[in-house]
Amino acid sequence: MRYAPLAVVTVLAAAHALLTGAWAREAFDYGSDLALWRAIFYVELALPLFVLWPAVVKTRRDVAEFLLGVLACAAASSAVMFAFAYLSSPGPVWQSRPVVFACWALCGGFMALAARFGGAWPARARIALVCVLGLPLLWHYFSLEYAQKSQLGLQSLSPHWYLAANATLDGGSVIAPLAIAGALALIAAAVWPKRKEAA
Amino acid sequence: MMACIGARPRERRGRHHNRPLFIAPPLTQRALIALFGVLILASSSLSAQQIDHERTRYLGDGRGRPGCYAPLEIVFAGKAGGTATVEILSPGVALRRQVSVNAAGPVTARVPCRVAADSKIRVTLDGASDEFSPEVPARLMAPSYHRIYAAAFAPEAANLPASDTLVFDAFKTDECFADWRMFDGYDAIVLLNPGDGRLPAGAQRALLEFASLGGAVFIAGNFTLESGLPALPDPTTIDFAGVPVLRQSCGGGTLYRVAYERIAEKPADVLVAAMRRHQWYGGSEAPAGAPATRGAENPPPTQYLEVGDRRAAAPSLMVYGLVGLIALTCLLAPLALDRLKRGAWPAFAATALIAVGIAIAGANQSGPLPQVQVSVLELASDGDITARREVWLVPPAVKDVFTVDLANSRLLPRAGKPVTGWRVYTVDLPLTRAIAQRAPVAKFENAYIEGLPFRDFAARARVGETALDETGARLVDWWLEVNAYRGRKAQIVKVGEIEPLAAWPGTETVIRGGLAIIEPR
Known part of the structure; x- marks a missing residue:
């Protein structure tokens, strides 16, 4: 967790360098700047799912410290994104901040809550988050294929799917469910009794 | 119960004796009164320059060509010594004209207005404005x-x-x-x-x-x-x-x-x-297909012109500095604070604070101007006089509509179907000078170019087998689809350096390419 902001900065800087390169522009055939930004936002939105890994969260102080770490990660990723606003304008970065912060809040909240349980719970929480945030499109296709039922409603859970399916980068209907669930998880993590007391 | 009833008159008398002259109404009532007052003020200011709905009409005996601009007479109430702004609004386009108002009373102005149900007129005078949608002419030509x-x-x-x-x-x-x-x-x-x-x-x-x-x-x-x-x-x-x-x-x-x-x-x-x-181009029978109209192109240019490659912006030294600083912060903050034995929170707090500062600096750096991509089709016959029909692709970052000051500009834009978030305008520029550098490419006659049916020629042009570049190939493909069925003769000419004749404020105009079509009539 201590080096998570460094991981965020490194991954985003590498993604920028990779995606803005001449060969990448030619290979992916970006029709507009918005397409390039969209590709980078996919990387940014994936980071909360993978870089957060709480060490030991036993007390409320540990929860607060972990949340400060999440905040540092979110601020570091925003700093890198704004630094690369030279590509067009800061407009797309501003537009996407609410959904990015909501994503960090959800992942941070659930990882903190899982860490209060200790053991394998953080790993389980990460898998659950990937399934809920990253894979609803897959569930939708499976549902269509095997049950002939649409699961389009799951789009409001997945920022990646929402960005892929909508022209704007603002996150729209995704933000509220993520932010509310993240806030509830944070509160739960904060009020959960100490592990010793629970034992 | 009886005592209570008997006591009321005395209480009422006492209260009546001390009652102030004005009683402050409750908050909700005050809000309603204020709202009512605002509405009265607003309606009075509007009625001062309201557009006359009865007398505002298209000229031309109830006729008009759909999608084209037609003369419209607008009548509105004016105040002496003011200047009214008349705006003709259609989706994505605003034509603007200043009208001086010399005396109080009805003011008449004639402006071009697009014949469509979604066209509107807005008159602004002394900060108050009024809108009106004129009735579409009954006989559409x-x-x-x-x-x-x-x-x-x-x-x-x-x-x-x-x-x-x-x-x-x-x-x-x-x-x-x-x-x-x-x-x-x-x-x-x-x-x-x-x-x-x-x-x-x-x-x-x-x-x-x-x-x-x-x-x-x-x-x-x-x-x-x-x-x-x-x-x-x-x-x-x-x-x-x-x-x-x-x-x-x-x-x-x-x-x-x-x-x-x-x-x-x-x-x-x-x-x-x-x-x-x-x-009819001198023929004894009408050409096939529909005649040309500036109002709507069928098929539209969007189907042929895609958004071209943008010139990639180069990162400045500041960008490297900002990314380097945030990376250094993330690397050094935990190491330095480890020695203080205070836990991780000061490292995170310092990282977050420095990151916010870097984000603010990054958000304020000047980026490249949005690029408006322009493709030019020059229309010519004999002589030096030409006109241009240009297709403008406007990036999503540009939010405002295409605004034309009728007094200072002679161009006329029409919004088309957007392409991948970019807005498309077909812009007519009359009475231009022929572009100097010209190289004839092919002659079009009887739906054949260079011995090929026109679609075969367009297909070859699209894969680079003619002298045309990519934009020229797309333009010729569009022009042929719109015009080839009329059976006219035309010469397709590749043009050299093209000077932009108009620009969108706050953007960089990039000329993607052009083509001249010379049609002897």
């Missing part, structure tokens, strides 16, 4: 090879015989429009000038501008071009219905001139014959 839709100007009233072949809106010569955009929907402009009637200032230029974009101007009587207008090529004489008529090319269109006395007996016959010569 679809483009037709067999029916000429003309505007006829005469000293009194045009006495042309109306028929199914010739439909015209009659105006007086002294009210001839000085703005070509008012003529946009007409196939032809007819001037009947038996005496020495003069056109209003600017009307001659407007007529030439209309002609340069493919229109026909038919002048019977005296007409001498003002100085300062581009010279027309030498005329040729053509016999129409037994009357010799002088013909001059003007860009993509034509000027016909004849002595008034020669056509006084049969003006419509000569006019129709001349228009047939113009619209």
Whole structure:
């Protein structure tokens, strides 16, 4: 967790360098700047799912410290994104901040809550988050294929799917469910009794 | 119970004795009163310059060409000594004109307005504005090879015989429009000038501008071009219905001139014959397909023109500095604070604070201007006079609509179907000079180019097997799909350096390429 902001900065800087390169522009055939930004936002939105890994969260102080770490990660990723606003304008970065912060809040909240349980719970929480945030499109296709039922409603859970399916980068209907669930998880993590007391 | 009832009169008397002159109403009532007052003020300010819905109308006897601009007379109440801003709004486009108001009372202005249900007019005077959607003309004049839709100007009233072949809106010569955009929907402009009637200032230029974009101007009587207008090529004489008529090319269109006395007996016959010569390209039968109209292109350019590659912005030293600083912070903060043995939170707090500072600096760096991509199609015939039809692709970062000041600009934009978030405008620029560098590419005749059916030629152009570049190939493909079925002759010419003739404020104009189409008529 201590080096998570460094991981965020490194991954985003590498993604920028990779995606803005001449060969990448030619290979992916970006029709507009918005397409390039969209590709980078996919990387940014994936980071909360993978870089957060709480060490030991036993007390409320540990929860607060972990949340400060999440905040540092979110601020570091925003700093890198704004630094690369030279590509067009800061407009797309501003537009996407609410959904990015909501994503960090959800992942941070659930990882903190899982860490209060200790053991394998953080790993389980990460898998659950990937399934809920990253894979609803897959569930939708499976549902269509095997049950002939649409699961389009799951789009409001997945920022990646929402960005892929909508022209704007603002996150729209995704933000509220993520932010509310993240806030509830944070509160739960904060009020959960100490592990010793629970034992 | 009885005691309570008996006590009330005494209490009431006491209260009445001490009651103040004014009782403050509850908060909700005060809010309602304030809202009511605001509404009264707003309605009074609007009524001061409200558009007259009864008298505001399209000129032209209830006719109009859908999708094109037509003359509209707007009447609104004005105040003395002010300047009103009249805006003609259609999706994605705003035409603006300042109207000086000299006296209180109704003010009349004539402006071009797009014939469509979604067109609106907005009048702003002294900070208050009013909007109105004029009623669409009842008789919509679809483009037709067999029916000429003309505007006829005469000293009194045009006495042309109306028929199914010739439909015209009659105006007086002294009210001839000085703005070509008012003529946009007409196939032809007819001037009947038996005496020495003069056109209003600017009307001659407007007529030439209309002609340069493919229109026909038919002048019977005296007409001498003002100085300062581009010279027309030498005329040729053509016999129409037994009357010799002088013909001059003007860009993509034509000027016909004849002595008034020669056509006084049969003006419509000569006019129709001349228009047939113009619209039918001298053929004895009407061309196939639908005639050209500026209002709507079928198929639209969007189907052919894609957003081109943008020039990638190069990162400045500041970008490297900002990314390096945040990386260094993330690396050093935990290491440095480890020595202080205070836990991780100061490292995270310091990282977050420095990151916010870097984000603010990054958000304030100046980025490249949004690029408006312009493809140019030059329309020409004989002579030096040309007109341009340009396709503008406007990036999503540009939010405002295409605004044209009617007094200072002669162009006319029309919004088209967007492509991948970019807005598309077809922009007409009349009376331009021919682009200097030219290299003929191919001749088009009888739907064949260079011995190939036109679609085969377009397909070869698209894969780079002709002298055309990618933009030229896409433009020629579009032009052929729109025009090839009319069976005209044309020369396709590759042009060199193209100067942008207009620019969108706050953007960088990038000319993607162009093509000239020379059509002898």
